[in-house]
Amino acid sequence: MTAVYRWEIAKLLAQKRTYLGLGAAMLVPLIFVIVLQFQSGGPNDVPLGRYIRDTGLAVPFVALFFMSFWAFLLITSLVAGDVVASESHNGTLKTILTRSRERGQVLTGKILAALTYTAVVVVAMATVGLVAGGIAWGFNPLTSLSGTKVSTGHGLALLAVSIAVYFLPLAGIAAFALMLSTVTRNSAASVVGSLMWALLMQLISVLPGIEGIRPYLLATQFDAWHGFLRVPADWAPVVRAAWVCSLYALIPLAVAYLVFLRRDVTED
Amino acid sequence: MTDAPPVAARALVKRYGRIVAVNHVDLTVEAGDVFGYLGPNGAGKTTSLRMMLGLIRPTEGSVELFGRDPVKEGVRKALAGVAGFVEAPRFYPYLSAQRNMRLVAAYDGGQARGRIDELLELVELRDRAGDKVGGYSHGMRQRLGIAASLLRSPRLLLLDEPTTGLDPAGMRDMRALVKRLAEEGITVLLSSHLLGEVEELCNRVAIIRTGKIVYEGALRDLLATATTEYRLRSAEPERARMICLAESGVENVRAEDGELRFQADEEAVAALSIALGQARIGITVLAPEAASLEELFLGMTGGESGDKSPAREEVA
DSSP states (O other), X not given: OHHHHXXXXXXXXTOHHHHHHHHHHHHHHHHHHHHHHTOSOOOTTSTTGGGXXXXXXXXXXXXXXXXXXXXXHXXXXXXXXXXXXXXXXXXXXXXXXXXXXOHHHHHHHHHHHHHHHHHHHHHHHHHHHHHHHHHHHOOOOEEOTTSOEEOHHHHHHHHHHHHHHHHHHHHHHHHHHHHHHHHHOOHHHHHHHHXXXXXXHHHHXXXXXXXXXXXXXXXXXXXXXXXXXXXXXXXXXXXXXXXXXXXXXXXXXXXXXXXXXXXOOOOX | OTTSOSEEEEEEEEEETTEEEEEXXXXXXXXXXXXXXXXXXXXSHHHHHHHHTTSSOOSEEEXXXXXXXXXXXXXXXXXXXXXXXXXSOOOOTTSBHHHHHHHHHHHTTSGGGGGHHHHHHHTTOGGGTTSBGGGOOHXXXXXXXXXXXXXXXXXXEEEESTTTTXXXXXXXXXXXXXXXXXXXXXXXXXXXXXXXHHHHHOSEEEEEETTEEEEEEEHHHHHHTSOOEEEEEESOHHHHHHHHHHSTTOEXXXXXXXXXXXXXXXXXXXXXXXXXXXXXXXXXEEEEEOOOHHHHXXXXXXXXXXXXXXXXXXXX
């Protein structure tokens, strides 16, 4: 399993699209900070937006909010949607499936690699945002969503756990993209399909009259990290994100697994 | 388990909807064979090989490699000691040959990593080992496919048209390599539609037509089944033809390119030569012409093309 995972990561590192997504994720907070340096206004209506010039710590939180609309969805889909389909298309699936690894091991390695990439992209974005914001406005204490001051060290810890919770809905998107990648064997269809799925979730979440189901939509889970920035911490959205996102991830992964195990590997 | 034949397919069927790609194929490849799997394009050769390698599941029947079924027992067990490729071998174009080899070695458990350079040397790719495979020619990829197969030190090699797309020199080298591997004791199942290649390399053959095996056995026995045809060139063709027609046991007499051709057994040919001598007809050539594998193949496959010459390799 380790060997498969390691080589899946090596394959990702050798492909341009990997750096395209990673570069975009790192560029967004940098551009954001540079633009704010030349403007007087700010994103006052988003969580922590009004405090963004008080401390660089606020930058990655604000970037998390903005990038949940489409940027992270696209970046995640771009890699997770390609990870099986590209091998089907290039014919390399038959190369690795006739060696000494069972199909389940191969797919698990691919799933772990796609999730690793997703996590790395979020961490890279937050790191660049933190450093750029820190250079621009210093590492001062952070004002929580409840209005209380939070020390820099505590703020960094909150950022770490927020990233962890933010990763959960992205894992759901990645799982859906992996399923499409396995079922359709078509990279473009998988990337576009999973992006459409994520955007549809967002669209549904803003429709009026769906208050009953809104907490269980995937898009809603991108705000679960707000719970950590309240004093005291509100664990309800975090716990809900954990189990809701697990369902959104495990169901498509189970479908992908069943399809991958039984599929006929032919030239596409 | 170790006495089981390298390949044993029993009543193997693969259907795609209403299309029957492989239709109750029984096939046995014995240890030490260089086994030619012949058939026109679309006859079911590659589908059979895919089932042998566990890439597709049989609709009915089974295939076992050294007694192990890849579908039931998984590729890890069933493909131990087995290697090969179907259609063209595929590699990651954005990785070098060296890294591709390291990747497949890692998928096999990593033990063979130390043999990579030696195998790249064997297939004459050592100098280009650091280049990305995306820039490789078809022939180089074929050779890399062989090297990747040999990483597993296989007892059985399944090769699907390994010389297709190669230039004549590449074909010669590939065949020499297959010969050498067979001499080292590796059993080879070679799918091909190049009849000359099969005649040159194989001791046993199976011929598949529209998913069904129409012949399986020794190549020598197959060639022996052919009725021997003779050609006769003489100073007086018309008189000679009349004598041929009158001679008992001489059949299907016809004139072609200034010669006479006919079918007969040796006894009838001996009698014919005496008759021609008695008629004072000078004979310049009287020679047997065994039917080629191509003629037998065309007869068995209903005239669908295989190909015996490299220059016409993509006919079928």
